Amino acid sequence: MRGSFEYAYQLFTSYIEKVRPVDPNLVFDIQTKSCKDKRFIMYFWYFGPLIKTYKLLRPVIVIDKTFLKGRYRETLLTTIAIDPSNHIFPLAFLVTDSETIKSWTYFLEMFWSNFHGYDTQFVVISDRNPKIINDVSKVFLFVIHMFCAFHILNNIKTTLESMMIACRMAAEALSCIDFDKYMNTI
Structure with a gap:
């Protein structure tokens, strides 16, 4: 909340390292431009307890994006679900420099690889973005894809x-x- 955007982004990986002892099941993956260049292209994360509570949620996943404001203007991709009390339950997040087919594919594959083990069929709801439509059918083979x-x-x-x-x-x-x-x- 205070300080520069550069400083806040530098603190992000150290924040994740501080969370890891409290949440050992935290999943965090960062993609950088190169080994020498530490600037990120995208980073994915979800908190560990979500895996355990995912089984208790309704079998409907909503995927969407929003644009972050500020100096860098990244894009936040999210997946959410609804709990039995009709409350929104955020599942996974990806911050990327822009919304591309590559970023959607990476995000959906990371989500699927971490949340698919529960033998539950589910519905994916999204807007009619062609990038999402193509990726959902490739990544999630046996889901029903509906539009918002x-x-x-x-x-x-x-x-x-x-x-x-x-x-x-x-x-x-x-x-x-x-x-x-x-x-x-x-």
Whole structure:
């Protein structure tokens, strides 16, 4: 919370090393650009107790991303589940410099390799991001992949709103060229 971003990122690996004696099942993996260059490309982690409680959660995993603010503007990929009391339960995290097919593949493979041993079939919910759609079918072979209704609803609203604007612009067009231009956008 205080200090520079550089200092905070330098402390991250030492923070993980301080957590490890308390949580020996902590999984942490960091990918760097090279052995000499200690700048990370991405790092994955989840806390050990999650493996034990994962069996008690509903068999629905939600995967999504968010953009971190600040100087470096990384992307945070997350998996969450819902417990029986309808509370959000974060499972695993990956911080990466950008959302790419490589980062999604790495994240989903790390998640699967650590959480798959429980012989439970589950549903994966995500937005309709093509990077996620392709990776889910490759990494999770026997899961049902559904799309988030919230994202679909927002896409429909945006599409309908832009279509309504285009229809109004076409109706108010003063020339055939403008009318055709607006109708072609619909």
